[in-house]
Amino acid sequence: MCIQKREKLKEKKRIVIKIGSSSLTHRETGKLNLLKIEKLVRILCDLRGEGRDVVLVSSGAIAAGRQALGSQTRPSSISEKQAYAAVGQARLMMVYQKLFSEYNHVTAQVLLTKNTMIHEASRYNAQNTFDELMNLGVIPIVNENDTVSTHEIQFGDNDRLSAIVSALIGADLLILLSDIEGLYTDDPRKNPDARFIQMVEEITPQLLKMGKDTAGSDVGTGGMSAKLAAARIATDSGSDMVIANGDNVEIIHEIMEGQPKGTLFMAHPNLDFDLMDYICYEY
Numbered sequence: 418m419c420i421q422k423r424e425k426l427k428e429k430k431r432i433v434i435k436i437g438s439s440s441l442t443h444r445e446t447g448k449l450n451l452l453k454i455e456k457l458v459r460i461l462c463d464l465r466g467e468g469r470d471v472v473l474v475s476s477g478a479i480a481a482g483r484q485a486l487g488s489q490t491r492p493s494s495i496s497e498k499q500a501y502a503a504v505g506q507a508r509l510m511m512v513y514q515k516l517f518s519e520y521n522h523v524t525a526q527v528l529l530t531k532n533t534m535i536h537e538a539s540r541y542n543a544q545n546t547f548d549e550l551m552n553l554g555v556i557p558i559v560n561e562n563d564t565v566s567t568h569e570i571q572f573g574d575n576d577r578l579s580a581i582v583s584a585l586i587g588a589d590l591l592i593l594l595s596d597i598e599g600l601y602t603d604d605p606r607k608n609p610d611a612r613f614i615q616m617v618e619e620i621t622p623q624l625l626k627m628g629k630d631t632a633g634s635d636v637g638t639g640g641m642s643a644k645l646a647a648a649r650i651a652t653d654s655g656s657d658m659v660i661a662n663g664d665n666v667e668i669i670h671e672i673m674e675g676q677p678k679g680t681l682f683m684a685h686p687n688l689d690f691d692l693m694d695y696i697c698y699e700y
Contacts, residue, residue, distance in 0.1 A: 419616050422683060424675040426657065429590040431551075432464065432673075433656075435474040435579035439596040440663030442477065447491075448484045449477065449509075455516050457666045461556060462520040464673070470551045472586065474559045474579040475513070481505030502563035513558055523555045528562035531572055534581060534696050547586045580647035584654035584692050589684075591651045592672060593644055594663030599680030600641065602627060617682045620649050648682040650695045655686040 436457065443450050457473075464471050479498055482505030483491070492498045510526050517524045527546070533539045550557050559582055561572050572578040576593055583591040603611040617624065625645055644660055651658040661668050661679025671678045 419677070419681075420675075422616065423677060423681065426590060426659075426673060426681075427675050429469070429657070429673070431470040431472075431586065431588045432590045432592065433472045433474060433579055433583040433586070433588045434461070434592045434594065434669065435575055436476065436594045436663055436666075437575065437596065438476040438480045440594050440666070441475070442480050447480055447489075449481055449512065451512070453666060454512060457669075458513065458516040459520065460666060460669050462517065462522050464669075465522060465554070465556060470586075470588075472547070472551075472557045472559060472582060472588070474575050474582060475509065476560070476575050477509050478502045478505040478560055478563060481508040481512075484508070499564050506560065506564070510558065517556065523553075525550050525555050525557050527557045527559045529559060529572075529578065529582075530562045530565060531696065534585075535693070540585070540692075544585050547582075551586075574643045576643040576647040577650065580650035580654075580658070581692065581696060583651050583656050583658075584690075584695070587654075588651075588656050591647070591656050591658040592669060592679075593647065593658065593660045594666070594668070595644070595660065596662065596664070597641070597660070598662045599660045600627075600644075604641075614680055615677060617648070617680060619685060620645065620652065620682070650692075652682050652684050653687040653690050653695075654692070655684050655690075657684045658682040 441450060441454060442448060461471050461473060479492065479501045482501030482503070485504050485508050486501065488501070492501050506528070514524055529543065533543055547557060559578070561575065561578055572581065579591060579593065597605075598613065600614045600617065601611040602614065605611040625642075648658050659672050659679045659681050661672060668678050
Protein backbone atom coordinates (compact mmCIF):
# COMPACT_ATOMS: atom_id res chain seq x y z
CA MET A 418 0.00 0.00 0.00
CA CYS A 419 2.81 2.41 0.96
CA ILE A 420 4.64 1.57 -2.31
CA GLN A 421 1.52 2.31 -4.37
CA LYS A 422 1.03 5.66 -2.65
CA ARG A 423 4.68 6.56 -3.23
CA GLU A 424 4.31 5.64 -6.90
CA LYS A 425 1.52 8.22 -7.25
CA LEU A 426 4.02 10.99 -6.50
CA LYS A 427 5.28 10.52 -10.07
CA GLU A 428 1.98 12.00 -11.30
CA LYS A 429 2.19 15.26 -9.37
CA LYS A 430 1.98 18.35 -11.58
CA ARG A 431 2.20 21.37 -9.27
CA ILE A 432 4.97 21.13 -6.69
CA VAL A 433 6.11 23.44 -3.91
CA ILE A 434 9.61 22.77 -2.60
CA LYS A 435 10.82 24.40 0.60
CA ILE A 436 14.51 24.36 1.45
CA GLY A 437 15.79 25.50 4.83
CA SER A 438 18.79 27.63 5.68
CA SER A 439 20.69 24.66 7.10
CA SER A 440 20.34 22.89 3.73
CA LEU A 441 21.65 25.91 1.79
CA THR A 442 24.68 26.77 3.89
CA HIS A 443 27.97 25.24 4.95
CA ARG A 444 27.61 23.78 8.42
CA GLU A 445 31.03 24.99 9.55
CA THR A 446 30.80 28.64 8.43
CA GLY A 447 27.11 29.39 7.78
CA LYS A 448 28.05 30.71 4.31
CA LEU A 449 26.00 29.85 1.22
CA ASN A 450 26.82 26.44 -0.25
CA LEU A 451 26.95 27.42 -3.93
CA LEU A 452 27.55 23.88 -5.17
CA LYS A 453 24.41 22.64 -3.45
CA ILE A 454 22.37 25.61 -4.67
CA GLU A 455 23.55 24.93 -8.23
CA LYS A 456 22.42 21.28 -7.92
CA LEU A 457 19.05 22.40 -6.56
CA VAL A 458 18.58 24.80 -9.48
CA ARG A 459 19.42 22.06 -12.00
CA ILE A 460 16.86 19.69 -10.43
CA LEU A 461 14.12 22.34 -10.40
CA CYS A 462 14.82 23.18 -14.05
CA ASP A 463 14.56 19.49 -14.87
CA LEU A 464 11.18 19.25 -13.11
CA ARG A 465 10.01 22.28 -15.05
CA GLY A 466 11.28 20.61 -18.23
CA GLU A 467 9.00 17.64 -17.47
CA GLY A 468 6.04 20.00 -17.69
CA ARG A 469 5.47 20.42 -13.96
CA ASP A 470 4.75 23.73 -12.23
CA VAL A 471 7.45 24.41 -9.64
CA VAL A 472 7.53 26.92 -6.78
CA LEU A 473 10.59 27.27 -4.54
CA VAL A 474 10.21 28.56 -0.99
CA SER A 475 13.75 29.44 -0.01
CA SER A 476 15.19 30.39 3.33
CA GLY A 477 18.71 31.75 3.49
CA ALA A 478 18.27 35.53 3.26
CA ILE A 479 19.56 36.22 6.76
CA ALA A 480 22.40 33.71 6.27
CA ALA A 481 23.33 35.43 2.99
CA GLY A 482 23.25 38.78 4.79
CA ARG A 483 25.57 37.44 7.47
CA GLN A 484 28.01 36.36 4.77
CA ALA A 485 27.84 39.68 2.94
CA LEU A 486 28.39 41.67 6.12
CA GLY A 487 31.10 39.37 7.46
CA SER A 488 29.22 38.43 10.64
CA GLN A 489 30.07 35.17 12.40
CA THR A 490 27.07 35.07 14.72
CA ARG A 491 23.35 34.82 14.17
CA PRO A 492 21.56 38.17 14.71
CA SER A 493 19.39 38.32 17.82
CA SER A 494 17.35 41.53 17.69
CA ILE A 495 14.50 42.07 15.22
CA SER A 496 16.20 45.13 13.70
CA GLU A 497 19.41 43.12 13.13
CA LYS A 498 17.50 40.25 11.51
CA GLN A 499 15.61 42.64 9.25
CA ALA A 500 18.78 44.47 8.23
CA TYR A 501 20.57 41.20 7.46
CA ALA A 502 17.53 39.97 5.52
CA ALA A 503 17.41 43.19 3.46
CA VAL A 504 21.04 42.72 2.43
CA GLY A 505 20.80 38.95 2.06
CA GLN A 506 17.57 38.73 0.06
CA ALA A 507 19.11 40.71 -2.80
CA ARG A 508 22.30 38.62 -2.62
CA LEU A 509 20.33 35.34 -2.57
CA MET A 510 18.15 36.30 -5.55
CA MET A 511 21.23 37.37 -7.49
CA VAL A 512 22.68 33.86 -6.98
CA TYR A 513 19.41 32.17 -7.98
CA GLN A 514 18.89 34.33 -11.07
CA LYS A 515 22.43 33.75 -12.28
CA LEU A 516 22.18 29.98 -11.88
CA PHE A 517 18.67 29.59 -13.31
CA SER A 518 19.61 31.72 -16.32
CA GLU A 519 22.41 29.26 -17.15
CA TYR A 520 19.67 26.68 -17.76
CA ASN A 521 17.55 29.19 -19.69
CA HIS A 522 14.90 29.52 -17.00
CA VAL A 523 13.37 32.73 -15.66
CA THR A 524 12.67 33.26 -11.97
CA ALA A 525 10.50 35.75 -10.07
CA GLN A 526 10.89 36.94 -6.52
CA VAL A 527 7.71 36.79 -4.42
CA LEU A 528 7.98 38.25 -0.91
CA LEU A 529 4.93 37.64 1.26
CA THR A 530 3.75 38.85 4.64
CA LYS A 531 0.96 37.56 6.83
CA ASN A 532 -0.96 40.74 5.99
CA THR A 533 -0.92 39.75 2.32
CA MET A 534 -2.74 36.53 3.18
CA ILE A 535 -5.13 37.99 5.74
CA HIS A 536 -6.70 40.54 3.38
CA GLU A 537 -8.91 38.95 0.76
CA ALA A 538 -8.05 41.33 -2.09
CA SER A 539 -4.28 41.01 -1.67
CA ARG A 540 -4.56 37.23 -1.20
CA TYR A 541 -6.57 36.99 -4.43
CA ASN A 542 -3.98 39.14 -6.22
CA ALA A 543 -1.15 36.94 -4.93
CA GLN A 544 -2.95 33.83 -6.19
CA ASN A 545 -3.46 35.39 -9.62
CA THR A 546 0.19 36.43 -9.77
CA PHE A 547 1.37 32.89 -9.01
CA ASP A 548 -0.97 31.48 -11.67
CA GLU A 549 0.22 33.96 -14.28
CA LEU A 550 3.89 33.39 -13.49
CA MET A 551 3.48 29.64 -13.89
CA ASN A 552 1.48 30.10 -17.09
CA LEU A 553 4.50 32.03 -18.39
CA GLY A 554 6.84 29.20 -17.42
CA VAL A 555 8.47 31.25 -14.66
CA ILE A 556 9.71 29.63 -11.43
CA PRO A 557 8.56 31.75 -8.44
CA ILE A 558 11.02 31.97 -5.55
CA VAL A 559 9.16 32.77 -2.34
CA ASN A 560 10.26 34.03 1.05
CA GLU A 561 8.69 35.93 3.87
CA ASN A 562 9.36 39.65 3.62
CA ASP A 563 11.51 39.66 6.75
CA THR A 564 12.49 43.29 6.27
CA VAL A 565 9.02 44.58 7.11
CA SER A 566 7.48 41.70 9.10
CA THR A 567 7.14 42.12 12.85
CA HIS A 568 6.29 39.45 15.41
CA GLU A 569 2.56 40.12 15.14
CA ILE A 570 2.46 39.70 11.36
CA GLN A 571 5.02 36.91 10.88
CA PHE A 572 4.25 33.47 9.51
CA GLY A 573 6.87 32.31 12.00
CA ASP A 574 8.87 30.05 9.71
CA ASN A 575 9.06 28.95 6.09
CA ASP A 576 7.57 25.53 6.85
CA ARG A 577 4.19 27.12 7.52
CA LEU A 578 4.70 29.66 4.74
CA SER A 579 5.35 26.91 2.18
CA ALA A 580 2.19 25.07 3.25
CA ILE A 581 0.15 28.28 2.95
CA VAL A 582 1.58 28.88 -0.54
CA SER A 583 0.80 25.26 -1.42
CA ALA A 584 -2.83 25.72 -0.35
CA LEU A 585 -3.08 29.11 -2.08
CA ILE A 586 -1.98 27.82 -5.49
CA GLY A 587 -3.65 24.40 -5.29
CA ALA A 588 -0.40 22.41 -5.31
CA ASP A 589 -0.68 18.63 -5.21
CA LEU A 590 2.70 18.04 -3.54
CA LEU A 591 4.75 19.91 -0.94
CA ILE A 592 8.33 18.82 -0.21
CA LEU A 593 10.01 20.17 2.94
CA LEU A 594 13.80 19.78 2.84
CA SER A 595 15.39 20.17 6.23
CA ASP A 596 18.25 18.80 8.35
CA ILE A 597 16.31 15.72 9.52
CA GLU A 598 15.35 12.52 7.67
CA GLY A 599 11.64 12.85 8.41
CA LEU A 600 9.26 12.26 11.30
CA TYR A 601 10.37 10.17 14.28
CA THR A 602 8.57 9.05 17.41
CA ASP A 603 11.00 11.29 19.33
CA ASP A 604 13.99 13.53 18.63
CA PRO A 605 16.59 11.09 17.20
CA ARG A 606 19.40 13.46 18.16
CA LYS A 607 18.47 13.01 21.82
CA ASN A 608 16.82 9.59 21.91
CA PRO A 609 18.63 6.74 20.10
CA ASP A 610 15.49 4.58 20.42
CA ALA A 611 13.39 7.00 18.35
CA ARG A 612 11.68 5.17 15.47
CA PHE A 613 11.34 6.53 11.95
CA ILE A 614 7.80 6.93 10.56
CA GLN A 615 7.60 6.33 6.80
CA MET A 616 4.00 7.37 6.19
CA VAL A 617 1.31 9.31 8.01
CA GLU A 618 -2.27 8.90 6.84
CA GLU A 619 -3.84 11.17 9.43
CA ILE A 620 -2.47 13.88 11.70
CA THR A 621 -3.79 13.01 15.14
CA PRO A 622 -3.47 14.91 18.46
CA GLN A 623 -1.04 12.16 19.56
CA LEU A 624 1.12 12.85 16.52
CA LEU A 625 1.13 16.58 17.22
CA LYS A 626 2.39 15.85 20.74
CA MET A 627 5.35 14.00 19.27
CA GLY A 628 6.30 17.11 17.34
CA LYS A 629 7.67 18.97 20.32
CA ASP A 630 10.08 21.68 19.31
CA THR A 631 13.71 20.75 18.98
CA ALA A 632 16.59 23.16 19.23
CA GLY A 633 16.92 24.28 15.63
CA SER A 634 20.14 24.80 13.75
CA ASP A 635 22.26 27.91 14.13
CA VAL A 636 21.13 29.23 10.74
CA GLY A 637 17.41 28.49 10.60
CA THR A 638 14.16 28.36 12.54
CA GLY A 639 11.40 25.83 12.89
CA GLY A 640 11.40 22.46 14.66
CA MET A 641 9.23 19.42 14.05
CA SER A 642 6.13 21.10 15.50
CA ALA A 643 6.32 23.71 12.72
CA LYS A 644 6.60 20.93 10.13
CA LEU A 645 3.55 19.14 11.55
CA ALA A 646 1.64 22.43 11.46
CA ALA A 647 2.64 22.72 7.80
CA ALA A 648 1.56 19.12 7.19
CA ARG A 649 -1.86 19.86 8.64
CA ILE A 650 -2.36 22.86 6.35
CA ALA A 651 -1.08 21.05 3.25
CA THR A 652 -2.95 17.78 3.73
CA ASP A 653 -6.21 19.46 4.72
CA SER A 654 -6.01 21.58 1.55
CA GLY A 655 -5.60 18.43 -0.57
CA SER A 656 -1.83 18.21 -1.04
CA ASP A 657 0.49 15.32 -0.17
CA MET A 658 3.59 16.38 1.75
CA VAL A 659 7.04 14.87 2.25
CA ILE A 660 9.58 15.80 4.94
CA ALA A 661 13.07 14.75 3.89
CA ASN A 662 16.74 15.49 4.54
CA GLY A 663 18.06 18.23 2.28
CA ASP A 664 21.75 17.34 2.70
CA ASN A 665 21.63 15.81 -0.78
CA VAL A 666 19.16 17.72 -2.94
CA GLU A 667 19.07 14.80 -5.39
CA ILE A 668 16.53 13.40 -2.94
CA ILE A 669 13.93 15.55 -4.76
CA HIS A 670 14.30 13.33 -7.84
CA GLU A 671 14.16 10.21 -5.68
CA ILE A 672 10.92 11.39 -4.07
CA MET A 673 9.42 12.17 -7.47
CA GLU A 674 10.40 8.68 -8.67
CA GLY A 675 8.38 7.12 -5.84
CA GLN A 676 11.34 5.98 -3.77
CA PRO A 677 10.74 5.59 0.00
CA LYS A 678 12.58 8.75 1.04
CA GLY A 679 11.49 10.88 3.98
CA THR A 680 8.08 10.78 5.65
CA LEU A 681 5.03 10.95 3.38
CA PHE A 682 1.93 12.69 4.74
CA MET A 683 -1.13 11.68 2.74
CA ALA A 684 -3.63 14.31 1.62
CA HIS A 685 -7.04 14.08 3.24
CA PRO A 686 -8.98 17.08 1.87
CA ASN A 687 -11.07 18.85 4.49
CA LEU A 688 -14.38 19.93 2.95
CA ASP A 689 -14.54 22.78 5.47
CA PHE A 690 -10.99 23.93 4.70
CA ASP A 691 -10.59 27.68 5.06
CA LEU A 692 -7.05 28.97 4.65
CA MET A 693 -7.82 31.97 6.85
CA ASP A 694 -8.41 29.70 9.85
CA TYR A 695 -4.94 28.24 9.45
CA ILE A 696 -3.27 31.62 8.97
CA CYS A 697 -4.92 33.34 11.92
CA TYR A 698 -4.75 30.53 14.47
CA GLU A 699 -1.88 28.38 15.67
CA TYR A 700 -1.94 24.72 14.71
